[in-house]
Amino acid sequence: MSVNWFKYSSPQTFFPLAGKLALGFGALALVACAIGLYLGFFVAPTDAQQGESYRIIFIHVPAAWMSMFLYVVMAFWAGLGLAFNTRLSGMMASAIAPTGALFTFIALWTGSFWGKPTWGTWWVWDARLTSELILLFLYFGFMALQAAIDDPRRADKAGALLALVGVVNVPIIYFSVKWWNTLHQGASVSLTKSPTMATTMLTAMLIMTFGFWFYGIAAVLLRARCIMLERERGSDWAAQYARGYARTAA
Amino acid sequence: MSWGSLDHFLAMGGYGLYVWGSYLVTFALIVAEVTLLARRKRNAIGRIR
Numbered sequence: 001m002s003v004n005w006f007k008y009s010s011p012q013t014f015f016p017l018a019g020k021l022a023l024g025f026g027a028l029a030l031v032a033c034a035i036g037l038y039l040g041f042f043v044a045p046t047d048a049q050q051g052e053s054y055r056i057i058f059i060h061v062p063a064a065w066m067s068m069f070l071y072v073v074m075a076f077w078a079g080l081g082l083a084f085n086t087r088l089s090g091m092m093a094s095a096i097a098p099t100g101a102l103f104t105f106i107a108l109w110t111g112s113f114w115g116k117p118t119w120g121t122w123w124v125w126d127a128r129l130t131s132e133l134i135l136l137f138l139y140f141g142f143m144a145l146q147a148a149i150d151d152p153r154r155a156d157k158a159g160a161l162l163a164l165v166g167v168v169n170v171p172i173i174y175f176s177v178k179w180w181n182t183l184h185q186g187a188s189v190s191l192t193k194s195p196t197m198a199t200t201m202l203t204a205m206l207i208m209t210f211g212f213w214f215y216g217i218a219a220v221l222l223r224a225r226c227i228m229l230e231r232e233r234g235s236d237w238a239a240q241y242a243r244g245y246a247r248t249a250a
Numbered sequence: 251m252s253w254g255s256l257d258h259f260l261a262m263g264g265y266g267l268y269v270w271g272s273y274l275v276t277f278a279l280i281v282a283e284v285t286l287l288a289r290r291k292r293n294a295i296g297r298i299r
Binding site: 041042043044045046051052053055056059060063098099102105106109110113114116117215219222223225226229230233238239241242243245246 | 251253259262263264265267268269271272273275276279280283284287290291294295297298299
């Protein structure tokens with residue numbers, strides 16, 4: 001069986017598919033977060049060292065992972081757009097940036113609220129925190145640059161360059177706790193050694209990661225649909241969709 | 251994990267401010283993003299018609 005993937009590389013065919021996918025992933029996100037929060041608050045035990053404050057982990061780590069992952073996906077779409085000049089790639093990169101920035105802010109905010117009771121400070125200029133803050137500025141920079149350029153295709157190209165250059169920051173964030181002596185603890189979960197967490201804590205955290213991941217996919221697809229409608233508002237398919245929308249709303 | 255009462259649950263062993271300060275802001279931001287997306291879609295459609 002062969003699927004013609006290029007069929008979905010044009011906005012008018014991707015638009016309805018994105019709508020269905022967003023709905024499905026949104027529902028999955030709700031289910032995963034409900035299960036994850038239940039496990040995190042009602043099954044996972046109290047931490048021997050940190051008491052209940054550790055429960056911030058169930059949003060902090062998933063948000064931090066998503067902040068880095070979404071940046072890489074954004075840079076991937078941006079690079080694809082530069083290489084093949086496809087319309088949809090730039091739209092996807094632009095659609096990812098705000099949600100990536102949101103997860104970065106959540107990672108920083110929850111980290112701060114976790115740092116205060118455990119380290120005694122809201123903020124410290126160590127390698128992990130500073131590189132994550134730079135990630136937030138990269139997302140903001142990407143969005144500001146695109147907003148400053150009127151022609152969407154030129155905005156995509158300029159944004160793509162910034163996104164690709166900035167991708168070097170992601171491994172710096174990830175390995176910062178190894179490369180530098182930081183206040184931030186090392187990875188509790190890695191591919192090379194077994195996790196240093198209780199099983200129920202780890203399960204709750206991983207399920208929350210899937211919840212955030214699915215939410216991220218849904219939000220990005222919904223924003224991509226907005227961008228398609230905005231950029232292609234002169235097209236027949238957009239006009240047709242707007243008429244259908246008016247009929248169902250009436 | 252049994253909390254016993256709602257008060258104990260909300261107190262989070264003395265870390266209530268930090269735990270709920272994290273969760274409430276996260277929740278509020280996600281609700282804000284979904285709201286803004288719905289508004290952006292309505293505006294986009296409004297400019298087509």
